[in-house]
Amino acid sequence: MQITVAFVCGFIFGWGLLISAMVQPAKVIGFLDIFGVWDPSLAVVMVAALAVSAGGFRYAKLRQRPILASRSIWPTRTEIDGPLVIGATLFGVGWGLVGLCPGPAIENLATLSPRVTAFVLAMAFGMVLHGLWASRRRGRVQRQIVTVLTADG
Amino acid sequence: MANFTPVSAAIGGALIGLAATLLMLINGRMAGVSGILASCLDFRTKDRIGSAAFLAGLILAPITGGVVGFAIPTPEMPSSWALILISGLLVGFGTRLGGGCTSGHGVCGVARLSRRSIVATSIFMMTAILVVAVSRHVFAG
Numbered sequence: 001m002q003i004t005v006a007f008v009c010g011f012i013f014g015w016g017l018l019i020s021a022m023v024q025p026a027k028v029i030g031f032l033d034i035f036g037v038w039d040p041s042l043a044v045v046m047v048a049a050l051a052v053s054a055g056g057f058r059y060a061k062l063r064q065r066p067i068l069a070s071r072s073i074w075p076t077r078t079e080i081d082g083p084l085v086i087g088a089t090l091f092g093v094g095w096g097l098v099g100l101c102p103g104p105a106i107e108n109l110a111t112l113s114p115r116v117t118a119f120v121l122a123m124a125f126g127m128v129l130h131g132l133w134a135s136r137r138r139g140r141v142q143r144q145i146v147t148v149l150t151a152d153g
Numbered sequence: 154m155a156n157f158t159p160v161s162a163a164i165g166g167a168l169i170g171l172a173a174t175l176l177m178l179i180n181g182r183m184a185g186v187s188g189i190l191a192s193c194l195d196f197r198t199k200d201r202i203g204s205a206a207f208l209a210g211l212i213l214a215p216i217t218g219g220v221v222g223f224a225i226p227t228p229e230m231p232s233s234w235a236l237i238l239i240s241g242l243l244v245g246f247g248t249r250l251g252g253g254c255t256s257g258h259g260v261c262g263v264a265r266l267s268r269r270s271i272v273a274t275s276i277f278m279m280t281a282i283l284v285v286a287v288s289r290h291v292f293a294g
Contacts, residue, residue, distance in 0.1 A: 003206045005179045010207035013172035013184060013256075014214025018223055020165025021158065023215065026229045030156055032285040037155055041162040046259060048166025049173070053264040056174025066181035073181055075262070077252070080272050087251025088258070088273040092280025094243030097236060097288065100228075101255040102248060103186040105241075106208055108228050110215040115230035119241040126245020127191045134249075 002068050014107050020045045023107050025099030032096055173261050176207075185257020186211070187248035251277070 017023040022045055030039035066072050095101050100108070100119055108116040173184040180203065193204040215225035231237055248254040251273050253262060258277075262270020 002180050003203050006176065006182075006203040007206040007210040009172045009176040009180075009184060010210025011214050011217075012168055012175070012210075013186075013207075014211040015218070016165045016168030016170075016172060018165070018215055018218045018225060019168065020162045022162075022165065023225060024228060027156075029285060032281050033289055034282055035286050035290050039156040039158075041156070041158050044159050044162035045166035045169065046263075048163045049170040049260045050264050052167050052170025053173040053260055056170065057177060057261075057264055060174065060178045063178070066177070067179045069179075069181035071181055072177060073183065074265075075183065075252075075267065075269075078268055080269060083250050084252060084269055084273055085276060087247045087249070088276035089280050090243045090247030091251055091254060092247075092277035093284050094240040094247060095255075095277060096281035096284025097240040097243075098231060100240070100244070101186075102190055102244065103211065103254070103256050105244070106186065106190065107211050107215055108225070110212050111225055111227055113228055113230065115234070115237055116228055118234065119230070119237050119244075122238045122241025123245035124190065124194060126242040126247075127187070127194055127249050128245075129242075130246045130249035131191070131195065 005068065013103065016045075016049070017104055017107055023104045025104070028095075028101075028104070029099040032099070169256070169260060170264075173256070173264070177261075183257060183261050185253050185261055187245075187254035188252075188257050191249055247277075 014023075020041065021027045022042060027039065028042060030037070031042035060066070060072065061074075091101075098119060100116070102123065105116065105120050105123060109120060176182050176184045182200070182203070184207075189204045189207050192198045192200045193208060195201070215223075218225060244254075248257075251258070253270065253273060255277075258267075258270040258273040263274055
């Protein structure tokens with residue numbers, strides 16, 4: 001049942017990117033290009049998504065537990081550290097170069113574009129690389145309780 | 154602002170917010186796509202099937218979209234394969250190092266008023282704007 005819910009949520013999410021046209025790299029670049037013919041649409045997408053999820057999350061927090069799972073996994077970290085800043089910067093560079101972030105990149109696999117497929121494979125490889133690097137680093141700082149896996153999203 | 158599409162942007166954004174809400178309310182999970190893809194690639198987690206199901210729904214959306222007249226256009230991608238591969242690597246490694254992407258930090262995290270997410274979102278937005286400014290206007294080909 002939880003698998004069906006995850007599938008439906010992915011589907012709704014995909015339709016959101018589709019209707020807002022954020023699935024198109026050109027539309028995203030139009031927002032990022034503030035010195036060109038600026039297209040503020042992405043900001044409207046963010047505000048609408050935030051308005052709905054802020055209310056929704058507030059309600060989800062009020063409930064003791066989620067409807068199907070035994071507990072909710074809320075991110076707990078609060079510190080602003082080097083990995084957060086460097087990671088966000090690296091992501092920003094990659095996002096600006098092509099106009100694809102993970103959601104639209106995966107959704108665009110449906111177009112069977114070889115270039116998008118290459119991008120997604122490189123992205124997955126980058127994630128695996130990070131996993132290997134992080135676990136080596138964890139090995140080095142053994143016995144220190146490092147919960148690198150506790151991510152935000 | 155010739156290409157501004159506020160109505161479709163608001164509807165699409167609301168759907169993204171709805172998907173994030175439902176996933177948290179029902180499954181207790183964050184709708185951060187980079188985190189979901191990473192858990193799909195991680196053989197140690199138990200969430201792999203659920204993560205794969207989310208991604209399958211994400212890919213199916215434009216296919217059904219095409220059936221009802223919401224066809225997904227062929228994405229405009231750079232001609233350089235090297236640029237595509239480097240960008241993909243940066244997005245993959247960067248989102249894991251920073252703990253989230255546009256959905257996990259930008260939508261879910263900011264909606265929770267998470268300090269980390271607000272900082273991360275400001276950084277990747279400003280960096281991407283800078284990269285586009287430099288690549289389109291300084292080195293405009």
